Amino acid sequence: MIEPGKNIAIKVPLHKWEETVAYYRDRVGLKVTKELKNSIGFSFGNMTLWIDRVEQQSQVDIWLELFTDDPDKAIETLGSPVRDELEPLDDVNGHWTSDPAGVILLVRNE
Structure with missing residues (x-):
């Protein structure tokens, strides 16, 4: 989810x-x-x-955050590219990605 x-x-x-x-x-x-x-x-x-x-x-860009229990599975479900080069994630369990329009999404554990 x-x-x-x-x-x-x-x-x-x-x-x-x-x-x-x-x-x-x-x-x-x-x-x-x-x-x-x-x-x-x-x-x-x-x-x-x-x-x-x-x-x-x-x-200007808008970046959104999404929560999920399984970031890897969510990226697969979304069919979105992994874009982890965008910003360091440090202690965050998740991935940067983007939607078809190019909006950047952080898909991560809460």
């Missing part, structure tokens, strides 16, 4: 990052829950919306 995760990430080019963070913080009114060097997390219902600064990026 595959379920929605707890994180959504908007990957933003360097030149749009401050403006995008200000938009969600000041105009939308989302509460900042975590601040890292290149990421700011906002409370987004029962999820965290991350605005990530990506220096080498030229366009």
